[in-house]
Amino acid sequence: MLVLGIDTSCDDTSVALLNAQDNSILSEKVSSRMELHARYGGVVPEIAARQHLELILPMIESVHEEAGVAPDPGTIQLIAATRGPGLIGALLVGLGCAKALSLGWEVPFVGVNHLEGHLVSIALAGKNVPYPHISMIVSGGHSEIYRTISPVEHQLLGETRDDAAGELLDKVGRLLDVPFPAGETIDRWTLEADPSSPHPKFPRPLLNRDTIEFSFSGLKTACLYFLQSDDSKNYSREAIGAEVFRAAVDCLLGKAFLACERENIPTLVISGGVASSRYLRLEAASRAESRGINVMFPEPRHCTDNASMIALAGWNRFSAHGPDPYDIDCDASLTLTPH
Numbered sequence: 001m002l003v004l005g006i007d008t009s010c011d012d013t014s015v016a017l018l019n020a021q022d023n024s025i026l027s028e029k030v031s032s033r034m035e036l037h038a039r040y041g042g043v044v045p046e047i048a049a050r051q052h053l054e055l056i057l058p059m060i061e062s063v064h065e066e067a068g069v070a071p072d073p074g075t076i077q078l079i080a081a082t083r084g085p086g087l088i089g090a091l092l093v094g095l096g097c098a099k100a101l102s103l104g105w106e107v108p109f110v111g112v113n114h115l116e117g118h119l120v121s122i123a124l125a126g127k128n129v130p131y132p133h134i135s136m137i138v139s140g141g142h143s144e145i146y147r148t149i150s151p152v153e154h155q156l157l158g159e160t161r162d163d164a165a166g167e168l169l170d171k172v173g174r175l176l177d178v179p180f181p182a183g184e185t186i187d188r189w190t191l192e193a194d195p196s197s198p199h200p201k202f203p204r205p206l207l208n209r210d211t212i213e214f215s216f217s218g219l220k221t222a223c224l225y226f227l228q229s230d231d232s233k234n235y236s237r238e239a240i241g242a243e244v245f246r247a248a249v250d251c252l253l254g255k256a257f258l259a260c261e262r263e264n265i266p267t268l269v270i271s272g273g274v275a276s277s278r279y280l281r282l283e284a285a286s287r288a289e290s291r292g293i294n295v296m297f298p299e300p301r302h303c304t305d306n307a308s309m310i311a312l313a314g315w316n317r318f319s320a321h322g323p324d325p326y327d328i329d330c331d332a333s334l335t336l337t338p339h
């Protein structure tokens with residue numbers, strides 16, 4: 001049961017071949033031209049779309065070559081591509097290509113919600129995840145907590161009122177002169193920081209309120225005002241960045257544990273680009289233990305955007321609901337559950 005997965009939701013072009021029988025990845029490629037975007041301090045949608053157009057077909061050929069299978073209808077049972085959320089021009093390239101191959105090869109096709117890809121990425125690690133469980137997605141565009149009932153059913157419990165956690169790190173990175181995307185660098189600073197040495201203190205927005213919600217834009221503003229104050233001269237940018245991330249992680253874990261408690265579900269799965277953070281992983285593991293919560297993470301390479309998770313989510317959808325019609329469209333602000 002071979003599934004060809006395609007993800008072109010943002011700046012990364014990703015293609016993968018997944019064996020859906022045992023979730024083994026035959027070949028997986030992610031190509032990013034971040035240097036083209038970094039000089040603008042963020043992803044430029046037009047550049048991303050052009051890059052996908054250039055890379056997609058050679059990458060599809062290359063995953064087949066690496067897996068040692070012929071790119072034809074005899075080998076592929078399903079083509080799955082992200083249809084949202086994401087940058088519309090970028091999404092159109094991947095979804096259009098998937099539909100064209102599906103028509104040409106006479107192989108069924110499904111459009112995948114990118115968030116569902118992140119939610120099921122834990123299964124790529126070969127781990128057995130109990131259902132229902134609490135899922136938290138922390139990425140550049142999303143910070144959401146779900147009650148995941150099955151691989152294709154997710155009930156939204158809470159989300160951010162404004163910025164996403166990765167967006168906070170990338171924006172604070174800009175204030176601190178860290179190249180985009182800043183998450184990995186700030187993660188390293190936080191791991192290396194000595195929390196007992198003097199450091200600025202930033203707020204933990206909404207942490208003490210009995211609500212499953214985040215608000216990260218105030219934290220970014222607190223950091224901005226602090227940098228404009230005389231007091232900021234007493235601290236290194238590493239110490240300031242680390243305190244922002246500690247505050248964000250306190251909020252993320254506080255709300256994820258609140259969701260586990262309220263729903264009476266002892267399993268927490270954390271996915272999305274920020275979940276590749278070593279600091280978040282260590283803190284989650286140590287704080288979960290005393291609460292009797294089993295916290296699970298996908299492999300770091302499957303936390304950031306990848307097409308294996310799209311192939312897997314596509315296979316789950318196809319098994320539950322069959323193929324999608326060709327008139328299914330891209331949706332830049334696709335959600336998992338109606339608001």
Ligand code: KG4
Binds near residue numbers: 010166
């Ligand atoms: O899931 P992802 O690859 O793309 C989206 O769907 O948004 O997430 C990208 C985000 C960026 O904001 C980036 O700064 C952050 O993930 N990120 C990290 C780490 N690696 C990437 N944040 C914290 N620690 C990391 N090691």
Ligand code: ZN
Binds near residue numbers: 304
């Ligand atoms: Zn993503």
